[in-house]
Amino acid sequence: MVREIDWAQIVSVATRAPSIHNTQPWRFTATADRLDVFYDRRRALPVVDPSGRQQLISCGMAVAFAEVALRAAGFAVEVELMSDPGHEDHLARLRVTGRARPDGDDRALADAIAQRHTVRAAFEPRAVPAELLDRLEREAGAHGLWFKVITRSEEEVATVFLLSQAEELEQRDPAYVRELESWVRTDPATIDGVPADAVPAGDPRDRPSNWLIRDFAVSSRERHSFRAPQDLDAPPPDVERPTVVLLGTANDHRISWLEAGQGLGRVLLVATTAGLVASPLTQALDWPATRSRLRQRLSLIGHPQMLLRVGYPPPGLELVVTGRRPVGDVLSVEPAC
Numbered sequence: 303m304v305r306e307i308d309w310a311q312i313v314s315v316a317t318r319a320p321s322i323h324n325t326q327p328w329r330f331t332a333t334a335d336r337l338d339v340f341y342d343r344r345r346a347l348p349v350v351d352p353s354g355r356q357q358l359i360s361c362g363m364a365v366a367f368a369e370v371a372l373r374a375a376g377f378a379v380e381v382e383l384m385s386d387p388g389h390e391d392h393l394a395r396l397r398v399t400g401r402a403r404p405d406g407d408d409r410a411l412a413d414a415i416a417q418r419h420t421v422r423a424a425f426e427p428r429a430v431p432a433e434l435l436d437r438l439e440r441e442a443g444a445h446g447l448w449f450k451v452i453t454r455s456e457e458e459v460a461t462v463f464l465l466s467q468a469e470e471l472e473q474r475d476p477a478y479v480r481e482l483e484s485w486v487r488t489d490p491a492t493i494d495g496v497p498a499d500a501v502p503a504g505d506p507r508d509r510p511s512n513w514l515i516r517d518f519a520v521s522s523r524e525r526h527s528f529r530a531p532q533d534l535d536a537p538p539p540d541v542e543r544p545t546v547v548l549l550g551t552a553n554d555h556r557i558s559w560l561e562a563g564q565g566l567g568r569v570l571l572v573a574t575t576a577g578l579v580a581s582p583l584t585q586a587l588d589w590p591a592t593r594s595r596l597r598q599r600l601s602l603i604g605h606p607q608m609l610l611r612v613g614y615p616p617p618g619l620e621l622v623v624t625g626r627r628p629v630g631d632v633l634s635v636e637p638a639c
C-alpha cells in the first residue's frame with residue numbers, strides 16, 4: 303500500500319501546465335493510488351480549436367507535469383492514456399505503484415515547473431547552443447515527437463508567411479476575435495485566461511521580428527490603420543532572431559495530441575532547467591489550410607503540433623505569472639472503497 307499521497311499538492315503542480323488561452327481544460331479525480339485526468343469540454347474553444355487538438359495537447363502537458371511531480375515526491379508511477387474506450391473524455395490514468403527514490407533529473411524538472419512561464423517579450427540576441435537543441439530534440443524524441451529547428455531560409459520564409467497569413471485570417475473573423483477576447487483578462491487576480499500584461503504592449507506587427515506573436519488585443523486596434531512612418535534618421539532597431547522549432551507527431555489522432563502534450567511538457571521543462579524561455583506561435587496550426595500548407599512547404603513527414611519561439615530572456619525581465627483555477631475546482635478526491 304502506498305503512503306498517503308497529497309493529491310491537492312500534485313494537482314496544483316500539474317495545473318501549472320501551459321494551456322491554449324490559459325483555458326485549463328482539465329479536471330481530475332483521485333483515489334488512494336490513482337489520478338484520472340479528464341477533458342473538461344465546458345472550457346472548449348469551438349472557433350480556434352474545434353477538434354480539441356490544442357486543448358488535448360494542453361491536457362497532455364498537465365499529465366506530464368503530474369508525473370514529474372509524483373516522481374519528485376518519491377513515487378513510482380505508470381501512465382496509461384485513453385484506457386477507457388467507453389469514456390471519450392477520460393484522457394489518462396496515473397497509477398502509483400510504490401516508492402522510488404527521485405534522482406537529480408526528477409527534482410530539477412519538478413523545480414522547473416514553477417519557473418516556467420510563457421515569455422512573449424523579445425529575447426536576448428544570442429543563439430541557443432546546438433548541444434542544447436540536441437538535448438531538447440532527444441527529449442522530444444524519447445516521447446515520440448519529431449523536432450525540427452527552422453534554420454533554412456526558405457523554410458523560415460514559408461513559415462513566417464503562413465504565420466502572418468493565419469494571423470490575418472483570424473483578425474478578419476469576428477467569431478475568432480470574440481472568442482479570443484473572452485479569454486483576455488485585465489484583472490491581475492484572475493484565475494484563468496491570458497492577462498493583458500502577459501502580452502507585450504503595442505501592435506505585434508510593429509515589433510522588429512519576423513515572427514508574429516498572437517495579437518491578443520486585436521479588437522482594440524484600428525484595422526489597417528495608417529501608421530506614421532518611423533523616424534528615418536533613427537538607427538534601425540535590432541531584429542529579433544529567436545530560435546524557432548516545430549514539433550510534431552507521426553499520426554494525428556486524439557491520442558497523438560495527448561502524447562504530443564506530454565513530450566512538449568517535458569521539452570519545456572528541460573529548456574527551463576537550461577535557462578531558456580519559450581512562447582508558442584500556433585496561429586498557422588490553428589487552421590487546417592495553413593497547417594497542411596506548412597506540411598507541404600516544409601516537406602514534413604507527419605503532423606505539426608506546435609511551433610515554439612525559444613531563447614534567453616532579456617536581463618531584468620519581470621515574468622508574468624498567469625493565474626490558475628483553485629485545486630478545489632478541478633479535483634475531486636474519492637474515498638477508498
Ligand SMILES: Cc1cc2nc3c(=O)[nH]c(=O)nc-3n(C[C@H](O)[C@H](O)[C@H](O)COP(=O)(O)O)c2cc1C
Binds near residue numbers: 515
Ligand atoms: C497548445 C497551446 C497553444 C498556445 N498557443 C499560443 C499562441 O499562439 N500564442 C501565445 O502567445 N501563446 C500561446 N500559448 C501559451 C498560452 O497562452 C499560455 O500557456 C497560457 O496563457 C498560460 O500561461 P503560462 O504558459 O505562462 O503558464 C499556447 C499554449 C498551448 C498549450
